[in-house]
Amino acid sequence: MTALLILVLLVFMALVVFSLVRGIVAFLKTTKIDLESGDGENVKEMQLMQNRAMFARIKYQALAVAVIAVILAISQ
DSSP: HHHHHHHHHHHHHHHHOOOHHHHHHHHHHHHOOOOOOHOOHHHHHHHHHHHHHHHHHHHHHHHHHHEEEEEEEEHO
């Protein structure tokens, strides 16, 4: 059971990193578009993508913390 939970934890950790990278890439693209052209429509779209990625990161972090709490509860 603990091995399965550790595997689930690793998956959530990978999803956190993936979401974080997606959010950072969207942020960099937003900054680049804003500096180069000032086109507001593309910037808003990229900002929405950045917000979705950061919300996903928070969600996966919360799930990972919950898995850690379950592992600690089982081990004691």
